[in-house]
Structure formats: structure tokens, C-alpha cells
Amino acid sequence: MLNTIRSKQVFIIAAILLLVGFLFTREIKGLVKPKDDASKMPSAQTTTNSTTPSLTIEEVSATAKNLVSNATSKEISALESNYKNATGTEKTIEAKQLAEKWDDVEQAIPSAMYLEVVANGEPTLTNWLNAGTRFLKAFDNAAQDSLIQPVMLQKANNAFTKALTIDSTSNDAKTGLGITIVNGLGAPMQGIAMLLDVVKKDPKNLKANMQLGMFAIKSGQFDKAIIRFNDIISNIKATPDAYFYLATANENLGKNKEAIDAYLNSKKLAANPTLSKWIDTKVAELKNKR
Structure with a gap:
């Protein structure tokens, strides 16, 4: 029985990790990836190593x-x-224009690479934070690419490290750096x-609180995750992401009614057809278990 419960938890967590790209850099609006792709997600131990490949702007472009x-x-x-x-x-100046153009068409990887050029040319706190944030978005978007993802994470780490050398008190830089370390x-x-x-x-820092909630889910601390996401929803911002992960934590603890309510709130706020379909299926599944 215990093994069955653990298997269920692992399965649900794997499915949730496929949606990690929705966090921090954008609202839930991308595609919900198939559950059977979970095995392709790189683990924290494999996202980076001493042989991290290099990429050029020309290649990603x-x-x-x-x-x-x-x-x-x-x-x-x-x-x-x-x-x-x-x-x-x-x-x-030309790099800034290219970064903006790539961002306009939702291509975070080349956009981030050009923002890195901008930050190297004009090494300000804002420029390094912008580069780091875009690299994190690229890291999330490249969840299925074991070659590109570690490069994006390493570059994000480097950008936030440089931001902290400019302002050691920057919560944005600390949050970004913390996220790269956790990942x-x-x-x-x-x-x-x-x-x-x-x-x-900064108790109302959304990014830091969301990442702490995500880590609680990944480490199986579902009670802590519920407390964290409830606090986010009540006191910071009721985002579709927060409701989604709140539902996940409740589902793992067998609190199906609470999970259903949270999933439906996520669906309402996200207003995304693909995600809505996924949630409808999940809700029907949970109702049959009640």
C-alpha cells in the first residue's frame, strides 16, 4: 500500500514538473506537455556539469x-x-533591438543571448537582471533539450552573480541566483x-515564495507546500500557477475536494484552452475517486 502511494506521488510530481516553464516569467499560457515525457526531464543532478556545452548566438538564432x-x-x-x-x-544598441525582436516572437533563447551582450556592453544592475531573468525563461522553455538547458541555467547563474557584485542587497538578484542553485x-x-x-x-516576493513552494512539492513536503501556496494566494497574488501547485499538493495528500477547487481556480484564471482541457480531465478523475 505504501509503495502504491509513493508511486502515485512520484507520478503526479513528474507531471507537474512538466509545467515548470509556466512559473515566474509568464502566466500559464503554453502547452501542457504529455505526461509520458516526464522521463525526459533532466534532474537537478544532470542539468549542469563540468562539460556543459557552449552555444553561440549564431547557432541559437x-x-x-x-x-x-x-x-x-x-x-x-x-x-x-x-x-x-x-x-x-x-x-x-543593435543587440538591444535584436533581443526585443526575439522576445516579441516568444523566442527566449536568442533574446537572452543578446541581452547578455547588452549587459556586457553596459554592465548595470538592471541589464544583468534582465539577462538573468530571460535566461531562466529560456531554461524553462528548453525543458526537453538536454544540451541547451544547462547552458541557459549556467548563463542565468552568471548573470545574477554579476548583478550581485553590483548590488549585494538586490533581492531580485538573490532570488534569481537561488533559483539557479536549487535547479x-x-x-x-x-x-x-x-x-x-x-x-x-521581503515577505511578498512572489518569485521566491513560488520557488520555495515548488521545492516543497519536489521534496514531498506537501503540507508545507499547501501553507506556502495558500499564503501566496491570500497575501501576495492569486495566480493560476499558485492555484495549480496548491491543487497538486492537496492531490498528493488525498485531499481531492481541495485539489478540485484549486484546479478549477487555476483554470478560471489561466483561461487557456489546452490547460483547461487537461484540468477538466484531472477534475473528472478526482471526482470519480471521491
């Missing part, structure tokens, strides 16, 4: 161009030509301690 329209691809190629021919501050760049508890310090100083 070429790949991303296959995901946008021909017109957009041509427009970006023209901007890239200007970027390659620019020098000094002009090159930084594999160091001992998880080191990252948790950093996030807890942020929450102590």
Missing part, C-alpha cells in the same frame, strides 16, 4: 528562425547584419537558504 515566419526571419537577418557591422556602443548549480539547501533570506526581508 539559426534554430529559432525555423520557428518564426519567413518575413520575421528576414527582418531579423537584416538586424543581425547591422549588429555584425556595428562596433562599440552601436553594437550594444542544479550547487547544493539545493544553499539555494533554499538564499530564497528564505529573501522572503524574510
Whole structure:
């Protein structure tokens, strides 16, 4: 019986991890990935290592161009030509334009790479935070790519580290760095301690609280996760993400009624057809168990 319960918990957590890209950088609006892809998710131990591959802007740009329209691809190629021919501050300006253009078409990887160029050209706190945040978004979006994901996480870590050298009191930089550590760049508890310090100083920090709630789910501390997400919903912001993970924690504890209520609130706030369909199936499944 105990093994059955544990197997169920592992299965649910695996399904939830497939939605991690929805956190922090955007509302729930992407596709809910198939459950059978869970085995492809890199673990915290495999996201980074000493042989982390390198990527060039040219490589990620070429790949991303296959995901946008021909017109957009041509427009970006023209901007890239200007970027390659620019020098000094002009090159930084061109990189900003390319980052914005890639962001407009939801291509976080090349956008992040150009924001890194901007931050290197103009090393301000804001620029490094922008680069780190975009690299985290790229890390989430590359959940199924074992080559790109560790590079994005390493670059995010580097960006937030540089942000902290500029302002050691920045909660945004500490939160971002803590997230990279929790996701594999160091001992998880080191990252948790950093996030807890942020929450102590800024109790309503959404990103830090969400990550702490996620870690509670990953580590099987579902009671703590419920407390965390309820607090987020009541005192910080009632996001579809928070309701979704609250539902997950309740489901793992067999609190099906509470899970159903939270799933339905997530569905209402997200207003995403694909996610709605997934939740409808989940709710029907939970109702049959009551």
C-alpha cells in the first residue's frame, strides 16, 4: 500500500514538473506537455556539469528562425547584419533591438543571448537582471533539450552573480541566483537558504515564495507546500500557477475536494484552452475517486 502511494506521488510530481516553464516569467499560457515525457526531464543532478556545452548566438538564432515566419526571419537577418557591422556602443544598441525582436516572437533563447551582450556592453544592475531573468525563461522553455538547458541555467547563474557584485542587497538578484542553485548549480539547501533570506526581508516576493513552494512539492513536503501556496494566494497574488501547485499538493495528500477547487481556480484564471482541457480531465478523475 505504501509503495502504491509513493508511486502515485512520484507520478503526479513528474507531471507537474512538466509545467515548470509556466512559473515566474509568464502566466500559464503554453502547452501542457504529455505526461509520458516526464522521463525526459533532466534532474537537478544532470542539468549542469563540468562539460556543459557552449552555444553561440549564431547557432541559437539559426534554430529559432525555423520557428518564426519567413518575413520575421528576414527582418531579423537584416538586424543581425547591422549588429555584425556595428562596433562599440552601436553594437550594444543593435543587440538591444535584436533581443526585443526575439522576445516579441516568444523566442527566449536568442533574446537572452543578446541581452547578455547588452549587459556586457553596459554592465548595470538592471541589464544583468534582465539577462538573468530571460535566461531562466529560456531554461524553462528548453525543458526537453538536454544540451541547451544547462547552458541557459549556467548563463542565468552568471548573470545574477554579476548583478550581485553590483548590488549585494538586490533581492531580485538573490532570488534569481537561488533559483539557479536549487535547479542544479550547487547544493539545493544553499539555494533554499538564499530564497528564505529573501522572503524574510521581503515577505511578498512572489518569485521566491513560488520557488520555495515548488521545492516543497519536489521534496514531498506537501503540507508545507499547501501553507506556502495558500499564503501566496491570500497575501501576495492569486495566480493560476499558485492555484495549480496548491491543487497538486492537496492531490498528493488525498485531499481531492481541495485539489478540485484549486484546479478549477487555476483554470478560471489561466483561461487557456489546452490547460483547461487537461484540468477538466484531472477534475473528472478526482471526482470519480471521491
